[in-house]
Amino acid sequence: MSETAAMRADAHGDFESIIRLEGVQKFFGPIQALKDIDLKIGRNEIVGLIGDNGAGKSTLIKVMTGVMPPSAGRIFIRNREIQLADYSVRMAHDLSIETVYQDKSLAEKQPLWRNFFVGRQITNRLGFIDIKREKEIAEQILKGAIGFRSAGITVDSTVSNLSGGERQGIAIGRAMHYNADLIILDEPTVALAVAEVRKVLDFVRRIKESGHACIYIEHNLAHVHEVADRLVVLDRGQIVAEIRPRDMTVIELTEFLIDLQHKT
Amino acid sequence: MAAQKGPSLIQRYEGLPIIIVFVLLLALFMYIAPQVFMQPFIYTTFLSTLPPLLLLAVGLTFVIGAGEIDLSFPAIISFSGFVFAYLFKEHDLGWIAVVAGLASGIVIGFVNGVIIAKVGIPSFIATLGTQFFWFGMATVLSGGQSYALRGVDQSSVWQVIVGRPFAGSETMWVSQLPMQAFWTLLIVILLWAILTRHRFGEHVLFIGDSNQVSRVVGIDVDREKIKIFTLMGALAAIAAIMLTLENKNFFGNQGQGYLLTAIASVLIGGTSIFGGRATIVGTAFGAIIILMIEPALVAAGLTGAWVRTVQGLVFLIAIVFYLFMDEPQRRGAFFTRMGLRRNFGGGGR
Numbered sequence: 233m234s235e236t237a238a239m240r241a242d243a244h245g246d247f248e249s250i251i252r253l254e255g256v257q258k259f260f261g262p263i264q265a266l267k268d269i270d271l272k273i274g275r276n277e278i279v280g281l282i283g284d285n286g287a288g289k290s291t292l293i294k295v296m297t298g299v300m301p302p303s304a305g306r307i308f309i310r311n312r313e314i315q316l317a318d319y320s321v322r323m324a325h326d327l328s329i330e331t332v333y334q335d336k337s338l339a340e341k342q343p344l345w346r347n348f349f350v351g352r353q354i355t356n357r358l359g360f361i362d363i364k365r366e367k368e369i370a371e372q373i374l375k376g377a378i379g380f381r382s383a384g385i386t387v388d389s390t391v392s393n394l395s396g397g398e399r400q401g402i403a404i405g406r407a408m409h410y411n412a413d414l415i416i417l418d419e420p421t422v423a424l425a426v427a428e429v430r431k432v433l434d435f436v437r438r439i440k441e442s443g444h445a446c447i448y449i450e451h452n453l454a455h456v457h458e459v460a461d462r463l464v465v466l467d468r469g470q471i472v473a474e475i476r477p478r479d480m481t482v483i484e485l486t487e488f489l490i491d492l493q494h495k496t
Numbered sequence: 497m498a499a500q501k502g503p504s505l506i507q508r509y510e511g512l513p514i515i516i517v518f519v520l521l522l523a524l525f526m527y528i529a530p531q532v533f534m535q536p537f538i539y540t541t542f543l544s545t546l547p548p549l550l551l552l553a554v555g556l557t558f559v560i561g562a563g564e565i566d567l568s569f570p571a572i573i574s575f576s577g578f579v580f581a582y583l584f585k586e587h588d589l590g591w592i593a594v595v596a597g598l599a600s601g602i603v604i605g606f607v608n609g610v611i612i613a614k615v616g617i618p619s620f621i622a623t624l625g626t627q628f629f630w631f632g633m634a635t636v637l638s639g640g641q642s643y644a645l646r647g648v649d650q651s652s653v654w655q656v657i658v659g660r661p662f663a664g665s666e667t668m669w670v671s672q673l674p675m676q677a678f679w680t681l682l683i684v685i686l687l688w689a690i691l692t693r694h695r696f697g698e699h700v701l702f703i704g705d706s707n708q709v710s711r712v713v714g715i716d717v718d719r720e721k722i723k724i725f726t727l728m729g730a731l732a733a734i735a736a737i738m739l740t741l742e743n744k745n746f747f748g749n750q751g752q753g754y755l756l757t758a759i760a761s762v763l764i765g766g767t768s769i770f771g772g773r774a775t776i777v778g779t780a781f782g783a784i785i786i787l788m789i790e791p792a793l794v795a796a797g798l799t800g801a802w803v804r805t806v807q808g809l810v811f812l813i814a815i816v817f818y819l820f821m822d823e824p825q826r827r828g829a830f831f832t833r834m835g836l837r838r839n840f841g842g843g844g845r
Contacts, residue, residue, distance in 0.1 A: 322714055336712050339705035341772040350702055351714035359695045 247310040250275050250414045250445050251296060251329070256305030258291055258469075265291045267469040269305070273414065273447060278440050280460030280477075281449045284493065287466040289449050293416055296447075297331050298324040330407035331416040337403040338391045345370035345387040348406050373409045397428025404435040408442060415439055416447045421455055433459055453489070457482045467492055510692075511778035513821070514765050518781045525788060529795030536669035538791055542784070543673065544658075544742060547680035548573075548735035550783045552754055553761035554687050555731035557779045558724050559619075560762050561691070563704040563771025566725065568608060568623040569758070571631035572732035573739065573751025576601040578634045580737050581643040581746030590653055598733045604630055605729015609722030619725075635748050642747035649744065658741045676738045683734070688776040700724060704771025756804070757786050760811040766818055773822070785810070 249272045258266035265288050273279055281289050295302045298319040307314045309327050324331075338347050345363075348370045354362045370387040391399060400420045407415045417436065421429045436459045439446045450456035456463065457477050463485070465473040472492060475485065526533040552569055559566045580597030583589045589596070604626065611622045648654045658676045665671040691697035699720045702710045710717050732751075740746045763769060764785060765778025789810065790803045 321712075325714060331712075333712060336706075336708050339702045339709045339713075339772070341705050341768070342701060346698055346702075350698060353695050353698065355695055360689070361693050361695060361698065363693055 248275065249273055249308075250310060252308040252311070253296070254306045254308070256292075256295060256302045256307070258288075258295060258300075259303045265469050266295065266302070269471060271464065271471065273445055275413065275445055276440065276443055277462065278436060278446045278448060278460050280456035280463040281447055281466065282451075282453065282456060282463055282489070283466035284489075286468075288469040289466055290418070291469075292466065293331065293418060293447070293449065297321060297329060297416060325410075328411060328413040329416070330410060330412035330414070331418065332400070332403040332407055332420060333418050334420070334422055337406075338399055340392045341390055343388050343390055344374070344385075344402060347391060347402065348373060348387075348409070352410070369409075373405050395428060396424045397431040400424075400428075400432045401435055404432075404439070408439065408444070412444060414445045414447065416449075418449050419451060420448075421450065421452060429455060453485055454482050457485060465489065465492070510775050511766060511781060513817075514778045514781045514785075518785055521785060521788065521792075525792045525795075529792060532791055532795040537672075540669045540672040540674075542787060543677040546783060546787055547674075547676040548739050549754060549757055549761065549787060550680055550684060550780060551731045551735045551738075552758040553765075553779045553783045554684055554776055555728040556758055556762045557765070557767050557774050557776055558687075558691065558697075558700055559728050560759075560767050560769065561704050561771060561774025562700045562721065562724050563707075564612065564619040564721065564724070565759075566608065566619065566623045566728050567755065568604070568627040568630065569728060569732040570751035570755050571627040571629070571634070572601050572604050572729055573736040573754065574634040574748050575604065575630045575736075576733035577736035577740045577746050577750055578638050578643075578748070581645065581740050582638070584648075584653070585643050585645055590651065594653055594657070594737060597737050598730060601729040601731075601733020601736065602726055603729070605726040605732070606722060608729065609725035612725065613718040613721040631748075638746075638748060640748065642745060645740070645744045645746070648741065654741050658738055674742075676742065679734075679738075683731075684776065684780060691774060691776055696720070696723065701772055701774060704768075704774070706772075756807065756811070757783075760807060760814075761786050763818070764811060764814040768818070768822060769815060782814075 251271075251273045253269050253271045256266055256269040256271075257264065269292065271292075281292070283289050291300075294300045296307070298321045301316050301319065307316065307319070309329070339350070342350075345367045349361075349366050354365050354369075356362065367387050374385070374387060385394065385398065391402070394402065404415065404417070404420070420432050420436075424432065433455060436446060436448060440461075448456055448460060460477055463473075463475040463477060464471055465475065473488070475488075477485075480488065522533070532538050555569070556566060576597045579600045580593050583593035583596050587593075608619075608623055608626055611617055611626070612619045615622075649659075656675065657679065658674055660672060660674060662670050662673050691700065699710070699715050702713070702715060703717055703720060707717055735754075736751070739750055743750070761783035762779050763782070765775055765780070765782030767774040767778065786807055789806050790800070793802050793806060794800060
């Protein structure tokens with residue numbers, strides 16, 4: 233863990249990219265899911281990750297966040313190389329990398345304050361939770377970082393009472409509260425109503441405003457085009473293009489991706 | 497659809513519905529059988545018969561709250577009871593017999609946990625298997641015989657665990673107050689605090705909610721499951737020792753009556769059958785209600801044969817009630833199935 237501590241100490245040090253991948257490969261048996269991935273995420277940048285189903289987006293995320301190791305290649309976090317054998321989800325958390333999954337980030341029947349702190353509870357030495365303090369801080373996150381002023385949502389509300397957009401907001405707000413330097417969002421707008429999508433996109437902008445970085449995986453090109461600084465296009469396990477949204481309209485982008493599919 | 501988003505009444509006051517039901521039932525019983533329920537003796541009797549049931553039910557509250565089930569605890573009562581009785585009677589080991597009995601329950605619970613969490617066998621099947629195994633072991637090792645612990649009430653073990661500390665009192669009911677009620681109260685309060693305000697309790701509820709979410713937020717799901725089943729084993733062993741001492745006798749079947757009553761206590765109390773929500777207060781009142789049914793029926797002139805029937809009925813009514821209170825989406829699906837409503841998307845989320 234001391235290595236991790238040292239790396240955390242560097243957090244404010246001199247580094248240009250929060251995470252950097254070099255020549256990353258991933259094989260599932262004979263199938264190559266990721267091929268020669270070189271990718272750099274700046275410290276205050278929103279990067280949209282787009283590509284068709286099966287392009288390797290989720291594999292790439294899993295490799296980056298320690299869910300599974302790459303078959304080959306190197307990963308650097310804040311310019312320091314990670315020992316791939318030790319890399320895990322927990323270590324990613326310790327290094328301030330948080331992932332918000334579509335449906336898997338919050339427990340439905342539990343109140344919001346428990347969802348904020350689970351896995352990192354504020355406890356005394358015997359492991360008993362300081363409920364009062366947790367609720368106070370949860371209240372601040374709710375009002376501050378997430379900006380929920382809507383009546384009816386309190387820290388005691390259970391997640392099952394929230395709408396899809398509100399849930400994403402809670403999950404993103406939690407990641408922001410833990411000062412994650414990199415927040416990875418896995419299709420946060422899937423199955424949301426239009427007004428809800430607006431809210432989520434606002435949360436994504438807040439990540440940038442607060443000075444952190446975000447990788448945003450999205451199917452809907454209009455959504456990602458709107459908020460991303462840079463779009464990385466994956467196709468059959470390879471990065472095939474990097475696009476600045478201001479250089480291309482959503483329609484041109486769609487055409488570009490369709491052409492990509494027809495080229496073999 | 498502007499549903500109220502704050503905590504519901506049930507969430508705010510732990511176990512509220514069951515406490516109301518308890519008060520109503522008690523009033524009813526006092527009315528139909530005053531000769532039993534208006535006397536103190538029925539309550540002092542409860543204090544000696546409730547502890548084993550309550551300990552089992554509280555352990556099961558953790559297990560069911562985590563979305564699992566344990567069917568092996570009646571066998572743990574047999575096996576740990578045997579270990580204790582054998583060492584106590586045949587080898588005169590006193591407190592060491594108590595420790596050994598407790599340790600056997602912990603080991604059995606730990607093995608259950610490993611089979612479920614590490615091997616990955618569903619808890620229903622795993623504990624059904626271990627239930628047969630340990631019950632069989634107890635029968636084989638004891639040769640099917642019972643152990644009468646004559647004179648046990650002179651020992652310090654008996655005095656401390658199930659003694660009557662106020663035996664000298666002139667008031668009849670005070671002299672009958674049993675030690676096991678005190679120990680059980682202590683354990684139940686501790687476990688209530690753990691479930692509601694300890695890290696472990698929170699993990700139990702998150703695991704019951706969703707194993708996948710729990711892993712994502714960094715809970716070591718396998719390890720916590722092993723702890724839950726180990727706790728259940730320990731509590732079953734304590735119940736076994738109390739039962740054996742209270743009866744001054746060990747017999748192999750002594751755990752068999754608890755399977756229905758313990759599970760019923762938990763579910764009547766309001767712990768969700770789907771996991772993720774659990775209440776120790778509810779379980780405690782559930783256990784008292786289950787235990788009150790027997791004297792009430794007998795006092796009302798029905799035979800003891802009715803007891804199981806009524807307990808089973810109360811159990812089913814409670815499950816249906818909670819399903820409708822707490823699981824709006826399932827309630828919606830139910831109405832749709834019955835053809836009462838066309839789309840259940842409006843049934844709430």
